[in-house]
Amino acid sequence: MLAVTADDHPSVAPDGPVAVLANPTAGRGRHRGLLPGLLDRLAATGRPVRLLEAHSADQAEAACHAAVADGVAALVAVGGDGTVHRALQAVAGTPVPFGPVPAGTGNDFAVDTGFPADPLAAVEVIADALRAGRTRPVDLARLTGADGTRRWYGAVLAAGFDAIVNERANRMRWPRGPRRYDLAILVELARLRPRRYKLRLDGEPQEVDAVLVAVGNAPSYGGGMRICPDADLTDGLLDVVVGGRFDRLTLMRVKPSIYQGTHVRHPLVRSYRVREVELAAEGITTYADGERVLDLPVTVTAVPAALRLLR
Template sequence: MGEVHMLVSPRGGRGRAAAAAPVVRRVIEQAGHMPVDISGSSAEESADAARAVGAAGAERLIAVGGDGTLNLAAQGVAGTGTALGIVPAGTGNDFARAFGLFGLSVEEAAAIALGSTRPVDAIRTDRQRWVTLSVTGGFSVDVNVRADRMRFPKGPSRYTVATLLTMPGLRHRELAVTVDGQRTELRSALFAVNNTRTFGGGMAICPDADPADGLIDVCAVGPASRTTMLRLLPKVFEGGHVGHRQVHMMRGRTVTIEGEMDLVGDGEEFGPAPIRLEVVPGALQIAAADPSPSTLS
């Protein structure tokens, strides 16, 4: 009987992760494996436990929670060959969306988490931390902070409501983005450096991003008025903002962000800029629902 390690968020999805954990354990046991819960009492403890799992050459780690929990798991298994399964039980679950896992039952997601894997890129930062989904700054960080403090509504719509509530305080920052040595300066309301298409609970901020193409995508918006931002907001869910004259799209292997702003990485506070990001192709082995490109839409 092989061991399957689990990393469970104690607060993911306002308790959904904790509720999902017993179901995941049962699925693991029914598959003939032994579940081993490595969850720590803090993010630091959980990340350290994940690193120990990766360093030991464990076969598989399943993250039960949202994008933040997946990020903690990635700190340990990126670049190791340890398979990473995902049972989405957070608020945004944007990384899970990229692989056909969002909307599945816990049983379905857990079964897939025990299945075959595909190589997926990860983003390595100059802060000794990995990113699986995105690094954002500006208005998107203000929205993330507000959303984390809200109790209602639950689920991805919380980000939409938080966006509307934060809009009156919209402000611009001086931003410099360097992609593969090409520097762009602008006054930006927000930016996102993405490995996958979406952030913020399904907003397709970088609609052409592919987490297996060896590249990272950048979207910088600004300068833009509140009226323009409100008009762009509903379009973002389908990627319809691309092409607007205040929307700047870039793509490359290395990205440096400079400016006076705080950053959020995979939904968690990341400290202030500057930061340097580099894509590492195939750094993760993800257990996905469907390896076809259709799951990336």
């Protein structure tokens, strides 16, 4: 099991500013008007608040890295899982504490780590933790690609049908909005076929034909779908859920049960709990925290206590 230390990382300035990454388009902009109030609540802790400037996802990630390198006292992300994912790349494995304010379409990481779903209530939890100097360690997953590229994620890595649908939707130029995703589901259902996956679970090799493959540090993805229902963010392990040779009809019948996590009782579903998994298949681009990340093959490693939450 890998340990995380603060060695070689910037030290935290106890009286330094709180850096805030805010995505104004998260949740289709429905929480945009809340940002001034959220910043005021953080400023009420007596610390200066620095709103990071970014006009793209890459700029957002770079701004978070720069803030951490400058020695901020904490980093707060206002948005959905995608915003959290960008922020995690900067704070993972460092002593800089982190607070997610759920304001997106999908807020799985924030909710699964115990923050209120209401943004104002969540920022109050973060502000209270800042005043008290209180943090709570949770695990993260570290993703390594074939070329050595590394990414961190907090919730779930999708590497099956859901990842394929996301990839299809991202290539489509029409229709706009959520209907594009619905159309992508229909297209990929028509093309549905099990794919051959090669797994290495804590060193033990296995091959399987599967339609759904997910590696969870946390239970949920996609806005409350409990794909890895038994995942625990403090156990130092990953939950790997594999859905086998589903046909179209069976998949559509099983998919609603993912919201309750009862799909794992289906005879075609297998679950594993491991410290590390190597995952390979042809033609799959993975999605972590809802964000496009790396092509298979990848290695996913559980890293205990890789993040300090303001909670």
